[in-house]
Amino acid sequence: xxxNKTPAKSLRIERRARAVTITxxxxxxxxxxxxxxxxxxxxxxxQIFRTSPRAGTPRGPFCFMGSCQECAVRIDxxxxxxxxxxxxxxxxxxxxxxxxx
Amino acid sequence: xxxxFEAIVIGGGPxxxxxxxxxxxxxxxxxxxxxxxxxxxxxxxxxxxGLDAGPVQGDADRRLGDAWRxxxxxxxxxxxxxxxxxxxxxxFRVSALGSNGSVSWRARALxxxxxxxxxxxxxxxxxxxxxFGLAGATVMLKAQMTLPGQNVVVAGVGPLLAAVAYKxxxxxxxxxxxxxxxxxxxWLGRLPAMATRPDLLARGLMWMxxxxxxxxxxxxxxxxxxxxxxxxxxxxxxxxxxGDRRPIPGRQPISMPxxxxxxxxxxxxxxxxxxxxGALHRFEVARGGWIAERDGNFETTIPGLFIAGxxxxxFGAAAATAxxxxxxxxxxxxxxxxxxxxxxxxxxxxLRRAQRFGGAMAELMALRDGQVDAITADCxxxxxxxxxxxxxxxxxDAGATxxxxxxxxxxxxxxxxxxxxxxxxxxxxxxxxxxxRVVAGKFTVRPPIRPLPIGKLTGRFDYADIPIPKPAPL
Numbered sequence: 363x364x365x366n367k368t369p370a371k372s373l374r375i376e377r378r379a380r381a382v383t384i385t386x387x388x389x390x391x392x393x394x395x396x397x398x399x400x401x402x403x404x405x406x407x408x409q410i411f412r413t414s415p416r417a418g419t420p421r422g423p424f425c426f427m428g429s430c431q432e433c434a435v436r437i438d439x440x441x442x443x444x445x446x447x448x449x450x451x452x453x454x455x456x457x458x459x460x461x462x463x
Numbered sequence: 464x465x466x467x468f469e470a471i472v473i474g475g476g477p478x479x480x481x482x483x484x485x486x487x488x489x490x491x492x493x494x495x496x497x498x499x500x501x502x503x504x505x506x507x508x509x510x511x512x513g514l515d516a517g518p519v520q521g522d523a524d525r526r527l528g529d530a531w532r533x534x535x536x537x538x539x540x541x542x543x544x545x546x547x548x549x550x551x552x553x554x555f556r557v558s559a560l561g562s563n564g565s566v567s568w569r570a571r572a573l574x575x576x577x578x579x580x581x582x583x584x585x586x587x588x589x590x591x592x593x594x595f596g597l598a599g600a601t602v603m604l605k606a607q608m609t610l611p612g613q614n615v616v617v618a619g620v621g622p623l624l625a626a627v628a629y630k631x632x633x634x635x636x637x638x639x640x641x642x643x644x645x646x647x648x649x650w651l652g653r654l655p656a657m658a659t660r661p662d663l664l665a666r667g668l669m670w671m672x673x674x675x676x677x678x679x680x681x682x683x684x685x686x687x688x689x690x691x692x693x694x695x696x697x698x699x700x701x702x703x704x705x706g707d708r709r710p711i712p713g714r715q716p717i718s719m720p721x722x723x724x725x726x727x728x729x730x731x732x733x734x735x736x737x738x739x740x741g742a743l744h745r746f747e748v749a750r751g752g753w754i755a756e757r758d759g760n761f762e763t764t765i766p767g768l769f770i771a772g773x774x775x776x777x778f779g780a781a782a783a784t785a786x787x788x789x790x791x792x793x794x795x796x797x798x799x800x801x802x803x804x805x806x807x808x809x810x811x812x813x814l815r816r817a818q819r820f821g822g823a824m825a826e827l828m829a830l831r832d833g834q835v836d837a838i839t840a841d842c843x844x845x846x847x848x849x850x851x852x853x854x855x856x857x858x859x860d861a862g863a864t865x866x867x868x869x870x871x872x873x874x875x876x877x878x879x880x881x882x883x884x885x886x887x888x889x890x891x892x893x894x895x896x897x898x899x900r901v902v903a904g905k906f907t908v909r910p911p912i913r914p915l916p917i918g919k920l921t922g923r924f925d926y927a928d929i930p931i932p933k934p935a936p937l
Contacts, residue, residue, distance in 0.1 A: 366677040369613035369722075370636040377608045378515040396514020401609040409592035409695050415878075416849035420694045422592030424846070424884075426599030427505055428498060429580050431879040431914065432846065440916050445602075448500065448511035 373405045382451040386435075393449040400426070400433045400444035403455075411435060411444065412458050434458055468494045468541070469798050471557050471570040473548055473736055476504020477780045478772025478787035479576030480531045485791025486574075487539040491798050494568055495540050496559055498547045498913075502535055503528045504578055505598060506780040508606040516608060523666075524780075525605070531784075549911035551739050555767065560913075565920050572767045572794045575737055576787060577774040579730035579751065580883045583619075584834045585842045585852075588690030589726075597623045597727025601630070610636040612723025616699050618642035618687050619727040621828040622667060627725060629670040632677055639721040640680045642687060642701050644708050644728070644834075645827055656823035659816055660781075686837070688716055690724060699724050709833030729828030731887045732774045738908035740765050746900045749826045750776030752887050753905045760793035761786060769794055777828075779821030785814035835891045844892065845885040847878020855889060859896045865904040866890045879914050882906045 379394040386403060393402035400423045403411070410420040411433050423433035426445045433444040436456040444455070472483040475497030483495040495502065501509040507528025510516050516525070535542060546559035546566070555573040558565055581598040583589065595603065595611050597619050603609050604627065614637045617628045628638045657664045675681065682701050688710055689700040700716035730751050734744060737755035742763040744753045754776045755763045762769050771790035772783035789810050796802055838844065840853040854873045863869040866876075866889060875889050876882030882889070886906050894903035 366632050366637055366674075366679050368637060370610050370634075371613070373610045373613070375604070375608040375610060375634040377517065379513055394514070396511045396607070397609070398511065398607050401603065401607040405609055411592070414590070414846070414849050417843070419590055419849070420592055421590060421846075423595065424599070425581060425596045426602045427580070427596075429880060429883045430596075430846065434879065440919065441914070445599075446499065448513075 382449055382453075384449050384451075384453040384455060386455045387457055395449065397449045398445050399435065399437070399447045399449055399453070399455055402449050403444065465556070465567045465569050466494075468492045468568060468570045470494075470572040470574065470794050471496060471555065471568055472574040472576055473551070473557065474504065474576035474578055474772070474774070475499065475502030475542070475544070476576060476578045476772060476783065477507060477527075477531070478578075478774070478783040478790070479504070479574070480507075480535055481784045481787025482574045482576055482769075482771050482791040482794070483540040484531075484534050484538050485788050486794050489792070489795035489799070491795060493540050494543060494570070495535070496543045496546050496548055496557065496568075498545065500545055502532055502542060502544065505602060507531060508602055510606050510608075514608065516605075522605070527780075547913045548736070549913050549915050551736050551910075551912075553740065555740075560915060560919055572769065572797050573736075574769045574771055574790055574794060575755075575774055576770075576772045576783075577733040577736055578783075579732055579773045579777065582728045582731050582751075582830065582887050583726055583884070584728045584830070584888055585838050585844050586687055586689060587839060587842055588692070590843055590846055591690050591692060591696055592694065593692075593696035593723045594690060595723065595725045597621075597627060597725050598730070599727075600627050600725040604630045604634065608634075610634060611725050612696070612721065613637065614639050614721050615723045615725060616640050616642060616687070616719055616721045617725050618699075619725075620644040621727070621729060622824055623727060625667055625670040625674065628674055628679060632674065632679065638674070638679045640682055640701065640719050641674065642682045642685050644684070644686055644704060646684045646706075649827055653823040653827060656819045660820040663820060682717070686710060686834075687724065687726060688837075691718070696722055696724055704837075705833065707833030708831045708837075710837050728834065729825070729830060730773060730777050732776060733883075734774065734905070735908050735912045737763055737765075737768065737770060737774075738905075739910065739912065740768055742768060744905070747776065748900070749822070749829050751825060751829070752900075760796075761790035762793060762797070767797060769797075777821070777825035778818045779824060782814055782817035782821045785810055785817055789814065830887070830891060832891075832895065835888065835895060838888070838892065844889055845873075845875040845878065845882075847880050847884070848874040848876075850875040850885075852892060855892050856896070859893060863893070864897055865902065866893050867904065867907055869893055870906060876906050881912070881914075
């Protein structure tokens with residue numbers, strides 16, 4: 363019987379997975395194998411992935427299917443949607459600056 | 464060198480998996496190209512390696528997805544995962560970007576099984592981080608085992624509302640409210656069609672009953688008019704709507720505190736591949752929007768180009784599987800000239816049944832004019848380029864007669880998503896002014912159909928290695 367009393371303590375749903383660490387703009391973030399980069403960043407409280415180029419408003423993952431490009435980050439020199447990239451230990455992620463998308 | 468196959472299937476969801484397995488079973492060489500790490504598409508999305516999501520019991524989608532992935536592994540289908548198709552040409556030539564740069568393949572028959580994107584009708588604050596698509600939330604929850612928020616409002620229309628809310632509550636999260644655009648009579652009117660799939664109907668009713676018993680507040684015939692919070696979601700405004708899903712004027716919104724909003728207003732078929740190849744399309748609101756014309760064998764107006772699954776009109780995953788198998792048989796006939804085994808009749812009956820249920824759900828989610836009317840002038844419609852409704856309307860006032868003129872004047876649809884997020888709604892806004900969706904048209908598809916890092920296309924090179932021809936004598 364589901365309950366709906368208190369807000370979730372963590373965004374992570376309980377699972378068995380190995381702990382790994384990724385860095386986002388130089389900051390170490392605890393992640394778990396099987397996370398996408400987007401899910402790991404959200405679970406670590408990182409909601410703002412970039413700002414929109416024209417109005418400069420904050421943006422984060424939206425469609426979670428690789429279509430909207432709102433969660434675009436730079437990994438290995440290439441800009442990719444963070445929702446479709448699995449984490450690996452030591453993965454280096456950089457946010458994309460507005461003027462070099 | 465360009466590898467050749469007898470058939471190429473684009474998209475590894477239910478339709479693409481079924482089509483490619485069927486084509487291979489008939490003895491033809493077939494390549495399945497898919498952008499994800501493993502086949503499955505969105506509904507049957509596989510978890511990333513290393514994630515043990517626990518026992519599979521009770522999750523029918525995961526069971527079906529695993530079963531199809533097993534069939535693929537046991538087949539002669541060649542699978543190119545993590546390959547993003549960026550161009551499709553006549554002949555057929557398919558170019559895709561993988562980890563080793565761009566590759567091209569050729570085939571005599573092509574199956575587009577490209578599925579859909581989710582429609583979210585814009586409202587004030589919908590670009591705020593913490594607002595997610597409803598279909599996207601199913602991927603987050605099921606394939607990535609992550610909650611959208613600690614206290615979530617689930618809004619929009621269709622069967623995913625209860626599915627997502629139930630998954631959140633049973634995963635330890637809290638649902639602040641469910642906000643359903645449709646009314647009880649919208650659902651009741653579709654009961655006969657839903658009764659054709661008693662398993663799905665029973666599952667939906669079980670979800671609803673458990674959510675109600677858990678005390679989740681339910682707002683029927685209501686919508687979200689605004690999100691509060693600048694950099695993250697702090698609360699949403701809930702307002703009642705009329706029968707055309709237009710917010711009722713003068714009604715005070717209910718403010719609901721939450722830290723995330725998941726919201727979806729149906730699905731839109733992806734017509735990139737059929738559009739690039741110049742197949743004939745028609746507009747059908749109940750099927751999600753613009754769809755490629757196809758005959759009873761799922762062949763489009765381009766000979767050898769087939770379309771299967773929701774990319775050819777929304778009917779849901781069960782129908783997509785049956786369509787994929789039928790399209791696979793049709794491709795085999797196209798390639799060999801022989802008709803295939805006698806399971807066509809069974810598949811067609813299965814498809815009819817699946818389409819009754821899936822079709823009713825698609826009609827429930829179909830876009831109504833009232834939803835488009837409700838988009839306020841200052842609301843951003845194109846998220847990539849921050850183009851507001853007022854700018855789209857101004858373009859029509861200035862003489863734009865279709866969406867492509869409007870796009871050229873406003874940059875609406877020119878950002879990195881290439882109009883996938885806004886295309887349907889932007890066309891609906893233009894359509895209200897120019898005499899309908901057929902007049903308004905659809906964004907022209909041009910390659911590359913996905914963002915393409917030019918460095919990946921050219922590969923690594925040294926300028927010194929580029930031969931420079933001798934200058935012509937003066």
